[in-house]
Amino acid sequence: MDKKSSDTGTSAFGEFQSAFIDEWFANLSRLSRLPDLWRKAQRVKKGATPSEVVYEEDRLKLLKYSGHTARRYKTPLILVFALVNRPYILDLLPHKSVVNHFVQAGFDTYLIDWGVPTHADRHLTLDSYVNGYLYNVIEFVQEQTGSKNVNVLGYCMGGTMSTMFTALHQKMVRNLMLLAAGINFDTKDGLLNLWSDPKYFDVDSFVEAYGNCPPEYLQGSFLMLKPISNFIEKQLNLMEHLDDEKFIDEYFTMETWLNDNIPIPGEIYREFVKFLYQQNLLVKNQMRVGRHLVNLKNITCPVLNIMATKDDLVPCSQSEPFNDLVGSKDRKMMKLAAGHIGLAVGGRAHRELWPQASQWLAQRSEKL
Amino acid sequence: MIGKQDYFGDALRYFSTNADLLTKLWTDVATRTMAAWFSGKAHVATPMGAREMRSDIFKAVADSADAFMRTPLFLEAIKRSLNTSVQYRRHLNEMLSRVQYEFQSASRQDVDNLMQMVNHLENRMADDYERILEKMDGGEKPLPQSPSTGDADAAQEHIAVRKQKKSKPITVAVAKKAASRGSASKKVPGATKPHAPVVEPAQKTTRRTKKSSRRRIYRVTPLPI
Numbered sequence: 001m002d003k004k005s006s007d008t009g010t011s012a013f014g015e016f017q018s019a020f021i022d023e024w025f026a027n028l029s030r031l032s033r034l035p036d037l038w039r040k041a042q043r044v045k046k047g048a049t050p051s052e053v054v055y056e057e058d059r060l061k062l063l064k065y066s067g068h069t070a071r072r073y074k075t076p077l078i079l080v081f082a083l084v085n086r087p088y089i090l091d092l093l094p095h096k097s098v099v100n101h102f103v104q105a106g107f108d109t110y111l112i113d114w115g116v117p118t119h120a121d122r123h124l125t126l127d128s129y130v131n132g133y134l135y136n137v138i139e140f141v142q143e144q145t146g147s148k149n150v151n152v153l154g155y156c157m158g159g160t161m162s163t164m165f166t167a168l169h170q171k172m173v174r175n176l177m178l179l180a181a182g183i184n185f186d187t188k189d190g191l192l193n194l195w196s197d198p199k200y201f202d203v204d205s206f207v208e209a210y211g212n213c214p215p216e217y218l219q220g221s222f223l224m225l226k227p228i229s230n231f232i233e234k235q236l237n238l239m240e241h242l243d244d245e246k247f248i249d250e251y252f253t254m255e256t257w258l259n260d261n262i263p264i265p266g267e268i269y270r271e272f273v274k275f276l277y278q279q280n281l282l283v284k285n286q287m288r289v290g291r292h293l294v295n296l297k298n299i300t301c302p303v304l305n306i307m308a309t310k311d312d313l314v315p316c317s318q319s320e321p322f323n324d325l326v327g328s329k330d331r332k333m334m335k336l337a338a339g340h341i342g343l344a345v346g347g348r349a350h351r352e353l354w355p356q357a358s359q360w361l362a363q364r365s366e367k368l
Numbered sequence: 369m370i371g372k373q374d375y376f377g378d379a380l381r382y383f384s385t386n387a388d389l390l391t392k393l394w395t396d397v398a399t400r401t402m403a404a405w406f407s408g409k410a411h412v413a414t415p416m417g418a419r420e421m422r423s424d425i426f427k428a429v430a431d432s433a434d435a436f437m438r439t440p441l442f443l444e445a446i447k448r449s450l451n452t453s454v455q456y457r458r459h460l461n462e463m464l465s466r467v468q469y470e471f472q473s474a475s476r477q478d479v480d481n482l483m484q485m486v487n488h489l490e491n492r493m494a495d496d497y498e499r500i501l502e503k504m505d506g507g508e509k510p511l512p513q514s515p516s517t518g519d520a521d522a523a524q525e526h527i528a529v530r531k532q533k534k535s536k537p538i539t540v541a542v543a544k545k546a547a548s549r550g551s552a553s554k555k556v557p558g559a560t561k562p563h564a565p566v567v568e569p570a571q572k573t574t575r576r577t578k579k580s581s582r583r584r585i586y587r588v589t590p591l592p593i
Binding site for chain 1: 419426483
């Protein structure tokens, strides 16, 4: 061994020793924060922007958000969330709030909280939600604001339902924004599409046995989409950032939402799996909502289709075809390098995506 | 063991026959992990370097896991586990229903059946209502034209006759029809606001009968803006 390589080896070993000791003390400091974690986990606040319930129907609640900015647009905006999880992900933290972007832009902003279905709600179908609840909510908002039509932003499953609603009631919708909405389910990119293959998943017997789709089952499926990240990396990441106050606050807010799962009414779950995931009827214009066929060509309003390139739940290939299937001439697609939830809470989404989306909507809404 | 099938034994047999696939999977994971380990970052002695290497290893394992979760072996395994869980749930439901039946109390199944019946009734009523509206729109004779008074007066006359028969849905339908003919600006006395929008037959949509539990909270004071 020559002298030069011996020196390099000694210096690398010294560097390693020094880093090891530093990391050891850092870990001790992090561990001292552990007892405080429980208190922080209990302190999590749900929702950042001031709101009030303006309409209720069965378990549904319609929240109206208020801000310091004066209303600038006559056309209100209604955010339609999925039936899975709670909708406060769209208003998680003051600096990570989709709702806040639109409130600050001067829109009358409403958010639909579908509520937690009980076993008595297992018979609720897409018809009950799309032509029942959603229709009533939009009609109520029209009455309240005096606007002839509304802007709709649908997220995930809420996006699919908003699409159906717009196709059936085009006159009531002025602009349609979709956020990671599943439209074309004939794709093998997503694991959920594979797992719900009729060869492997008998949704009928599942719904017959369980009634509503249990939240634990949904949560388990979502976690299994990225097992290494969800079960190992996330915990390690938490350990390494125990001394970072901001990280801890955001972590617990996010975890509270992720674990705040709710069941999906059995019948609507059956319809979604059977008619969309397994038969892909929506893009074939053969999807029935109640007695009525959903024809995507009936959508003629401006559409903005937003998707995330790293989305495991709704891959881009599920959302992309939408723009070619509608009858609209004014259609735009936006892609962000983020995950499914990152679209709503990611730093990049709030820096780049939402200001643009808000501007797109402002240009197409009726001004006061 | 649930029912007559030996699910556990079946699963074991299934995995033993797919040993080749499992071996391939583990070899794959090991190869990818080693590749990440020897990717050139292993000599970095700082915590950041170690983290990067760890992240590469996790990525390799995650890719393998993703590939595995797409294999028929895994799909068959989740199918089996779901079937077992559904069977178990069914047996549990049956057993509990039987116990409740013996105690002469209502079981969840009874409530389910009742709810289903109410839902069917609701759907049938909504469908009937819609069919009547369709009949009114398509099959009914056109309203008499009166040059002196116009459509609205004719509609009012028509409504008055209908009102005598105490037929509320028809009243609404006629009012809607009159409104759609362009006389909407003149208010038709006695007619309530039509619930469903007037749309072309191809786009006709149902609006479900409002539930009795429906309640609206109207704000009294304006929102602070």
